Amino acid sequence: MDNILLLFICLFIGVAFQFVKVFPKNMHLSLNQFVIYVSLPALGLYYIPKIQISTALLYPLGIAWFGFIVSFIFFFSLGKYFGWSKKLTGFLIVTAGLGNTSFVGFPVIEALYGTEGLKTAIIVDQPGSFVVMATLGIITATLFSREVLSAKTMVLKIALFPPFIAFSIALLMNFIQIDFPMVLQSAFQRIGSTVTPIALVAVGLQLKIERNSKHWKFLWLGLGFKLLLTPLFFYILYKKIAHASGIVIDVSIMEAAMAPMITGVILASSYGLKPKLGSMMIGIGIPLSFITLALWYWILNTF
Numbered sequence: 001m002d003n004i005l006l007l008f009i010c011l012f013i014g015v016a017f018q019f020v021k022v023f024p025k026n027m028h029l030s031l032n033q034f035v036i037y038v039s040l041p042a043l044g045l046y047y048i049p050k051i052q053i054s055t056a057l058l059y060p061l062g063i064a065w066f067g068f069i070v071s072f073i074f075f076f077s078l079g080k081y082f083g084w085s086k087k088l089t090g091f092l093i094v095t096a097g098l099g100n101t102s103f104v105g106f107p108v109i110e111a112l113y114g115t116e117g118l119k120t121a122i123i124v125d126q127p128g129s130f131v132v133m134a135t136l137g138i139i140t141a142t143l144f145s146r147e148v149l150s151a152k153t154m155v156l157k158i159a160l161f162p163p164f165i166a167f168s169i170a171l172l173m174n175f176i177q178i179d180f181p182m183v184l185q186s187a188f189q190r191i192g193s194t195v196t197p198i199a200l201v202a203v204g205l206q207l208k209i210e211r212n213s214k215h216w217k218f219l220w221l222g223l224g225f226k227l228l229l230t231p232l233f234f235y236i237l238y239k240k241i242a243h244a245s246g247i248v249i250d251v252s253i254m255e256a257a258m259a260p261m262i263t264g265v266i267l268a269s270s271y272g273l274k275p276k277l278g279s280m281m282i283g284i285g286i287p288l289s290f291i292t293l294a295l296w297y298w299i300l301n302t303f
Contacts, residue, residue: 014204064128071097090144
């Protein structure tokens, strides 16, 4: 579980850097860009050519794609009813609709379900959460930010988004069943492994727990949706309605219960969607998720 420890160490380092004057105040912006433009594309180029495509992917893929759609419907409806700002609504859709299916998900799933469970977790993350973030995520962030873009400009923005370019190349290689030379695979894996430490340091740099913030109720609403309502939705859909069972289903539901995605928060922040609230979603959401994950593991093994 050393990866879990890494999460808290990097988050703490980021918080500590807030008090070191030698670092620039907007250092987190540069770290965010490195994650989006370098680390994430490398991660996709390493994992996606190796995925075995079959109908077994449908349940894990549904976690990311349907999960984001449900988040959009839920928060867009509430935003319209209560008259929330576009930025707040967009922030909640993106951060509560994208799960931390790799950086928290991979070590937790491997610890609970072993190598077989990890195979399903990779499917949830790479063609699922990763691609949703690079497509639906960026579309939503753009629509709810101050930017006013034409359909053509938005399509170009997605098409030129580095993680999406990497995904397209990697998916093509998957279809024609080839992979990069081992030396490149090793390089991509090492570069991709920088996502977790760099992203969490960036989050830590922005993390400020404001006790008098007017956004606490939205923080708990977003976390409640992500940690409780989303896995409950898939538990009912997969277990009770579809009557599906097995390790693939259990791992998929556990992945649905993960904390908000770090890079989803970075994406929202880069579009000006409540960056301070975003850092609190991660800073509070990750530790809290270990409690709710234990609850869902118990539910899956009891009922």
